[in-house]
């Protein structure tokens with residue numbers, strides 16, 4: 337079991353990125369520009385962010401036909417230093433430089449990744465320290481294959497993720513250690529939010545994350561139904577901060593993202609939310625809200641593992 341990590345107030349910025357098109361260089365250029373804007377765009381109401389987040393699949397069009405074309409080899413091994421200079425990934429190099437130049441923690445959304453050993457493709461999130469180190473990755477664990485008759489069919493359509501992607505098989509978090517330690521942050525990607533066990537394991541005794549952040553890209557069918565509901569549910573049932581960062585909606589592309597990048601506090605209150613256009617959403621994360629939620633509604637000490645199993649028992 338991990339010891340309880342530090343949790344201090346910090347500022348979060350979600351980039352609801354627009355203009356993601358066919359040109360990867362242009363996608364990266366625009367993302368870089370928006371990272372700068374997020375860092376300098378604070379105000380009295382929204383102080384300079386400590387952590388900036390990009391959405392799912394931010395350097396590529398979304399869909400299984402695009403993943404092999406845009407995929408990059410990352411080659412990250414947990415607990416081993418990663419050499420950015422010899423990375424084969426153009427996107428990793430850009431994100432590392434951006435984090436270092438801006439002096440900010442960066443959860444660099446997700447990108448299609450090709451594993452150098454197996455050749456398999458993954459939907460992978462990467463995280464950078466303000467020194468530009470690649471400190472964590474998360475390969476999407478649950479692939480997005482759904483079929484709602486008459487509404488939306490990703491199964492066997494050009495968007496069906498498992499046509500080309502493989503599922504990750506590890507749970508991941510990162511600590512904002514060293515010179516400015518503020519939280520332990522659990523990772524997931526989009527459809528992962530539908531599986532409460534993943535959030536539960538990250539938030540509870542396995543790792544004690546206080547904040548869970550999932551780069552995402554819901555759509556205009558399931559977005560209005562479940563986007564907010566799922567985030568508030570994961571926040572309340574684990575008494576943690578929960579956030580998903582979406583691309584902006586672009587009706588010129590075949591995939592219409594829902595937008596509404598959001599931050600929810602441990603009581604289930606939506607404390608920040610975008611519309612559907614390009615935007616930067618700022619939120620102040622206050623540990624006292626988590627402490628008060630857990631003190632006032634002490635489900636943590638009231639669970640009845642003599643009646644039902646503790647499914648979060650696995651230690652990350």
Ligand SMILES: O=C(O)CCC(=O)C(=O)O
Pocket residue numbers: 392479480525526527528530552553554555558559562
């Ligand atoms: O779960 C949903 O409704 C949407 C999931 C999704 O868009 C994704 O995983 O990319």
